[in-house]
Amino acid sequence: MPRNILITGTSTGLGIALAVQAAQAGFKVYATMRDLTRRAALDTALESAGVAAEVLQLDVRDTASIQTAVDHIIAADGHIDVLLNNAGAGYVRTTEQAPEDEVTWVMDVNFHGVARCVKAVMPHMRQARAGHIVTISSVGGLVGQPFNEFYCAAKFAVEGYMESMASYITPSFGINFTVVEPGGIATEFANNVMKQIGETGGLIEDEYLPILQSYIGSREGRDEGVFQTADEVAEVTLNAILSDTPPLRTRTSEWSENLCRLKTDLDPTGLKLRDKVSAEFLS
Template sequence: MPKIILITGTSTGLGVATAVQAAQAGHTVYATMRNPQKRGALDAAAQAAGVSLTVLQLDVQDTASVTRAVDTVIAEQGRIDVLINNAGMGYVRSLEQAEEADIQKILDINYMGVARCTKAVMPHMRKARAGHVINISSVGGLVGQPFNEVYCGAKFAVEGLTEAMASYITPAFGIHFTAVEPGGIASEFANTVLEQVAQTGGMLEDEYLPILQKYISGSQNRQETGIYQSADEVAAVVMQVMALPQPPIRTRTSDWSEAFTSLKTGLDPDGLKQQSQVAEQFLN
């Protein structure tokens, strides 16, 4: 059955791939981005795939912007079946070096952005007694990694939000919640990290420098381990999750991400056992 889908962060990468694949599957797609003037990559991909979709302005850091986008979809379609919280931002720097403004920005985009958008769709999904919120998380939401403590902290928060809402909203109102946990999206990792570090003050000449250089220089070796997937591969997992009548609370997107997180997820890979246990402890 065709669904009405709202996706955030669709100007690049996974957002573009997910929006296009959803449209190819016959769904009505509202692809959103902070600056619609940056829709070139999305338009080109949609044209190449022979699909159409609607682009809306939505800044996950602006509650009014989120509300406008959600209200527009509801006015035009009467419902939102799936919210895909994809908008996010990476950050590589030790907590000791990080500026507080940068920490606030990462938390605001990666966690508060998810919370704002989810809060906005909840009244409509609750009224319909149906819906699915898919949060693009990361293996960094399960396993802390070097120089990623600020980013991982935000993604851990997304995981907690997903689990907590699923523990009582799913059984009460039929709204599902899923955290999708990729390893990495294929890119020039080292160049991306260097660019981001440069934008936030550059490499500092301190005791962290040799460790950071080791982390960055090892990116080539990590590519050979299967850590990186294409945006299309991750988007295909999102589509699979969206199609399930009983979707998981969490899912990884590759063999590498399964292996990397196995010490955390081995006893309950999809999170459904934990969901049942929490409901039994607190709601029975």
């Protein structure tokens, strides 16, 4: 029986690449998305690759929809081997500019959504004494970046959440945890940022505007090697899932590794710290 994998956020970009590559690697793929009317791109990619996936509705902000998807998989297979938390959203605003409801939304999608999905699968993985929970984080989960304070705060929260669980759940129940930390993904970064800004009130004429314009310009003008394709990030992610010793954290490119090096040099995979924390607090 093939291992199965539940992937969130598969209607676009990286989510599509993850679903395709997981299917190519032999997984039974449950590809989920909030809005099933947006599944056409996924269906096309799967067909082009000659692979299949079962597509389910799942909104990471809706506990009931998460439970429905998990219950469906358990009824069909009796187990969930891998949860791949991919759903997320960027957000570019300063602390002074950001309305409280938007800050709540960013944290809900990027952090609470992950926790909801983990909570839903954890009883089944714990009973099986096996499983792998993988979350697409970001270099922004290790290194704060201009205008991304709320996005980075959510990703920092995700990293602390995953690291904390790994310190006692892995040694106790055999469930592995991995956070994947890409840099930029080549999906027209500036256009996506401008779309998000436009949907949340547009550019604000204040003292931050020239700094924001400089930030956007610097991202657009980055040399080759900074931005990766979705396929490249998906490949690193699948390699971590298929590893006999999955890393707690992994960067996806030389650029992202170099950006984080001051924080990661002594323990690039995070496994040394995981084991040290387990020994310090549980022995």
